[in-house]
Amino acid sequence: MFKDGRIDKAEAGQLLKGLNSQKTPVAIVGMGWKSPLSDNYNDIWDVISNKRTLIQACPKDRITLAAQLLGGLDTDECNYHYGAILSDIDQFDYELFGISHEDASLMEPSHRIMLQAAYRALEDAGYLSSDRRNEITGVYIAANFTANKIINYLKYIGDINMKSYMLNWTSFLATRLSNQFDLRGPSTVIENSCVSSALALYEACNLLEMGKITSALVGGINISHLLDKRIVLNEVFHHAPDIASKCFDDEPGGNYPGEGAIALFLKSLDKAVVDQDRIHGIIRGIDTNNSGGVAIDFLQTSSEMITQVVQGALIDANLRAEDITYVDGEGYCERIEQALEVKGLINGFQTSTQKKQYCALGLSSVNLGYSEAMLGLSNAVCCVLALKNKQIPPVYKFDTPSSYLDFINSPFYINDKLKDWEVEEGKKRIAASFSCGYGGGNALTIFEEYIPDEQNFQPWIKDYYLFCISGHTLVSLQQTVSKFTEFVKQYKDTESANVLDFSYTVLARRQHYSPYRLAVVYRTFDDLHDTLSQWIVQNRSSRNIYYDKKRRKSVAENRDVEQGMLSSFTKYDMRKIAEYYVNGYSIDFNKLFHDEQPRLIDVPGYCFTQSKCWIGG
Structure with a gap:
């Protein structure tokens, strides 16, 4: 009707809001995160809420492994990046997963680490031991594999045969999880630079809404064998190791790589409530787009298309911009790039509210490292942890607001201290996560806190x-x-x-x-x-x-x-x-x-x- 002129844009928006008011949100019922700190997602909240950082010198064990893969014995720490880097990518519980030590040693490390993150998500949801043969569980895993064309694990296996090839096949990252945990829905890997895991989440949410699947395991992983500063693909992380990343600052410093793996287990909210699941948070809405030819350069962000993705997510969630009081940003610490992103967010919010400085703008990736394909899920978990703790985390470093941005006349403010997340009576806490990537991908996901119905507690009294x-x-x-x-x-x-x-x-x-x-x-x-x-x-x-x-x-x-x-x-x-x-x-x-x-x-x-x-x- 909108296309043929029978209704205008405002009427089309109201029609979509009416339809979306009937949609069932998606519940996050399980979370798993393998970070350089631990494999307990609660530890991440301790980091971001207390202004700590996972950025440190490249672990010596990784330098040794990287030197081996690079074909030399260069173990000079000066040649390797600082970052939030995993120290134990060579460690794996092969017996638990029923894999021989030989096969586990031939397997690309990202496969092993993703298996363990998925295990944690299913364990957290309480479904690790469940018979899921009657369920349709889709698996959607985000990863960047292009860099592996230069340096990859397979190249340094002496005897490349069918078995070693299959154990390193990139597309098997998702299907291996389906096989391991007997998940019988569609299974696919999504690669689209730093917006990859947001797209994986988008795919899963849409299929859950349509009833094509009954649950979903959504994951993202970022593991690099390219830790050497002298490799050209690492130029975005090339700066002095004592430079602090500072979000939305006139001197943002630069970026540090962030490694790890995240998995979320999702269901429709209705099904999660019926199944008496523990619900960490709710995905109220999500939208993605591509900048197309609007951006000046293929690698540059488009504020105009970010504005549109904000509007699309708000319509999908059936919310107004002023309902959102915390946003976790994309995290790429470069002055012009951040200005373009924030201007897109400001314009997107101001299409439905003129309220000033009511929404905190954060950047958890400054604490945790820039995790590329995993970024959308990293931001998602940080938003959910903030909702669960009813607190807004502070930014890690912030000195002088970017002169490219007018925060005073915008919906946003920079929160530099941990604060209780107050909301009006009868309202829920709502957060949003933004991510974008090279090539023009943009995504905004909106999360809402889950408040369970009050339960009449009856003491469970037994002799033993x-x-x-x-x-x-x-x-x-x-x-x-x-x-x-x-x-x-x-x-x-x-x-x-x-x-x-x-x-x-x-x-x-x-x-x-x-x-x-x-x-x-x-x-x-x-x-x-x-x-x-x-x-x-x-x-x-x-x-x-x-x-x-x-x-x-x-x-x-x-x-x-x-x-x-x-x-x-x-x-x-x-x-x-x-x-x-x-x-x-x-x-x-x-x-x-x-x-x-x-x-x-x-x-x-x-x-x-x-x-x-x-x-x-």
Whole structure:
């Protein structure tokens, strides 16, 4: 109707808003992030909220590996970039993923790291051990592979054959995840410079909205073998190592590379609520476009097209610009580029509001490194963490506002201190993430905090409770028990401490391995902490500790065991269930909670048993 002149642009916008008011938003129910700091996304909030940085000298282990791949023995630190660089890309738990050490050593490192980030996202969502054969889960992974044409892992494998070739094939980055985790929807890799992961998110959200898929695993990865400053592709990161990146500043300094891998597990909001998922945040709207021929140069940003992508995202979200009170920017610290980006954002916001300096403008990539293909997801997680913590993070460095920008007469201000995120009563906190890339790609994603319905809390009172944990290796079991011991020590004294939610998360929503298994029967969290501490020292069974090394067994193999287990659940006999568990039997712990309404909570992740997997390693 708009194209043939029957309605004008304003009427078309109102029509789209009416249609979008009926759309179901997308829920983020699982997150995983492998960063140079850890593989716990909560650590990222500690970095950005406390004005810390992951930028440091190139790790010595990476210099050694890079020197090997570059065909020389140059280990002079001066020739390698500072940045947020992973130190352990040669480490991998090949046994856990059912891959031989030989194949893992031949495999391109980005495949291994993406596997572990995806594991964390599914674990966080509580779906790692779920049977997903009846689900249609799409996999969309963002990555940049062009640089690998110059230096890649495959080139330095002495014997290139079909097996080594397949283990390094770039398009298998997504399909490998589908195979590993039995995800049976469409699976694809998206490569489009620094807007890649935003496009992966866009693809997943659209297919979820259309009902073509029931869930999605969206990932992004940035791993570089090109850490040497003398390689031409690294010119965007070439500056003195003591130069600080400063966002929206008259002297922005420059950029530092950021490595890592991120994965998000998504569902429609309606389905996530029905499935009683823990919802980290909501994707309210998303839009992407390309600058086409509007930009003066192929590598330059177009303010005009950024304005349009802002408008498109607002329409998709059925929101006004003044509803958004925090924006995480693109992150490329170059004065003219930042001016073009921010002017596009300003114009986009001012099409629906004339309100001044009400929205904080941030740049988390200054703290975390410029992560290229992963950038859209990096910003997404930082926005979600800000929403969950109800705080607006400060910019890392900021001295003098760019003279190219008039912030005073714009919707934006630069927030340089951590502040509580206040909103009017009845309103929700809403954030946006902007990313763009060489070649003209632009994307804006809008996130909203999730406020669950109030739940009538009924104390789950039992004589005894059960804690079960396992390991495919003794090292993994010991390290995971240590993490839980520290967690329980902190958790037991919090207002949110809840034995029902804790038990449900650990027993029913986490993966249980063999052969190493530990079960503890306890009365209180203090009791559990003391018992776990005791096991760490003694590594053996005692009155309330059940520990053994047994192969996995199926209950169906033994009718008597099946009947005995049912009787144990009926009687709530925790000691008997503990015995079945450490003897290797697969147990459906959901039977313990069928009359309850437990919620998934944040508990420590499973500890990988890492081994060196590298050419010649």
